[in-house]
Amino acid sequence: MLKKLLKQEFLATTRVMGILYLVMLVLAMGNQLLVNSLGELGELVRALILLMAMACGLATVPVMIVRFKQNLLGDEGYLMLTLPVSVHQHLWSKLIVSAVWSALSALMTALALNIIRYGSEGADMPLISINGTPLTFGGDGLLVAELVVLGLVGVCTICLQFYAALAAGHGFSRHKMLLSAVWFVGLNAATSLLIELLPSPDLHFRGNLMADVHQAVWLIIAGTAAVGAAYYAITVYCLQRHLNLS
Amino acid sequence: MAVLEYREVTKLYGGVAALDGVDLTIEPGRIVGLLGPNGCGKSTFLKLACGLLAPTAGEIEICGGRPGQPATHAQVSFLPERMAVPVWMTAAQLVDFYQDFYGDFRRDVALQMLSDLHIDPALRVREMSKGTREKVQLILAMSRAALLYLLDEPIGGVDPATRDYILSTIIANYNPEASVIVSTHLIADVEKLLDEVVFLQNGQVILHDEVDHLRESRGMSVDALFREVFKC
Structure with missing residues (x-):
């Protein structure tokens, strides 16, 4: 039953997470066009886009929490909690899906940050570094x-x-x-x-x-x-x- | 063995009794009307049977097990009063969902009922009217070959023609060894289906009898008796 729950969880959450990732990538790629055409304002726009892309990555946990509330404690709970499935299986399915999306979000955020940095000053520096020294x-x-x-x-x-x-x-x-x-x-x-x-x-x-x-x-x-x-x-x-x- | 047994079941909400010392046994193969005015405890009764609520006191046995256990859920088909299915799903996805989780789900029956009621399987629940949503939920619940069906206001939001179809569907699709408990206000519509009625008032069972016996002994229909007992 855990497999079936996981399938449903991924089906339900892909709709939201897919949009978030799409927004991240569009922001990251749009950054290249905007920054070049805005001149001095470009750096400010770049910083804003950077923050927005990171916010999309960080939204994973809130999305998973809202999913838990709607799916088990809202009206959908009448359906989900009367399935022949234990509470443990419900929880594990949600935790596994949260962990998978979090890992994917980290990768997507790294990808978006690299796209945003592309062609900018310090783009040749490693993404994770201290004063230019890579960690x-x-x-x-x-x-x-x-x-x-x-x-x-x-x-x-x-x-x-x-x-x-x-x-x-x-x-x-x-x-x-x-x-x-x-x-x-x-x-x-x-x-x-x-x-x-x-x-x-x-x-x-x-x-x-x-x-x-x-x-x-x-x-x-x-x-x-x-x-x-x-x-x-x-x-x-x-x-x-x-x-x-x- | 009884399919449902309540022993001195009490449910308090912040000190107020929604159910108060309910003793009730439902045998297999019965269609039971759970009747009473608003707030008498009908929905609480059904939610306790499904394990969606825990009783404050007393014991519930359902299909030989305890409410809320996966093995019990596998034998009980519950139709809630609320729209509980995910609204982003299509009717076809919901059929797949039920087939995934319930071994007793009859896909052919569900698809036939969707077709009879002219519901497009590709339609998302959020795109459906309130009545169509209710029909879809009922189709899913009745397409299972469960031992006990718990139906909370199954015909409240649909037109009279559909109501007739749904009622005939309930009779046609449930296993004769199974029992059905229907909570409703539309007594005249369901009366012809019922083997037994339970009248609930202020969380207590004030009457539990066979419909035929009631009609003979009281000389009136269940609908008329309900109006007399719960007269405002």
Whole structure:
């Protein structure tokens, strides 16, 4: 059933994400024409287009959150939550689709930025750099992979925080969105407090910079995943026990 | 075995009882009218059976399982009062969707009903009139060979001619071993279909009887009895 849910999720979200990517590419390519024809105003337009293209890339998570609310907590919930599918399968389908679109959005944003930079000053500089020095991550492919994992786990955790808050807020009969916002703030505060109260991890730095970085990244991944798991449990509990569709 | 059993089921909304200690058993092969004035708890009753709401107290058994479980959903066909299908989908995509998820979905039956009601399968739900949307939802629900059909106001928004087609469709398309629970205000229209009626008032079952027995003992139609019982 997860495969069937994934198929439906991709069908539904492709319509929105496809438009976002199209807008990004049109903005990026339009930038080349506009900047050349506008003279001094060109740089301002370039900066605006850059921001808009990046905003399209960053819109992935909000799109996925709106999809969750409409699909499970709105009128469509009457259909989706009466399918012979478990709440876990619903959540995993949404998380997997969010992760895939986030990764694609990152690639599309990079592509759009490269198109925008094409022919401009510093276009020969690497996209990810500090004062012109490219960030090579020490030539360590494993670190890049770890950062990708961290990014995907982070996206899923952010989505789950919104899912948990929305599911909890929609368990009430009235003021569902207001109470969802209250839950979101509460979850944020509880997570921050927990992180403050937990004892600091006993890191063993071995004097090898890259080994220490690997250790730190995995620790952050584990912590983020643990927080995500807590949000996941809250979401499942609310969807199974306290669902209160209008 | 009963297809649906409510044992002392209560549902509170912020302290107000939408259902109050409901005890009810529905046997297989019955068409039951769930009747009552607005706000009497009909929709809450159906949503609890589907697992869309959790009861505050009491127990519900449905097709031998608990509401809200995937195995239970596979045996129950629910038609909500609201438009629940994604509006960006076409009727044909919805048929595919139902076929994907429900092993008991009868594609040929769905396509035949779409054709009988002159609904273009390529039409998107958002392009359909309110009545056509309701017909599509009903077609999808009734094209399943489920053990229990829960229909919340299935004929409220359609014209009388279509209403007749839909009612004959309900009779023609449900498995004789299955049960149908219909919540509606249009009692005169559905009365000829019903084996039993349940009257709900203020969240309580005030009457549950066979339609034939009611007509004999009270000497009036269900519609007339409803008007008498719920007279304002």
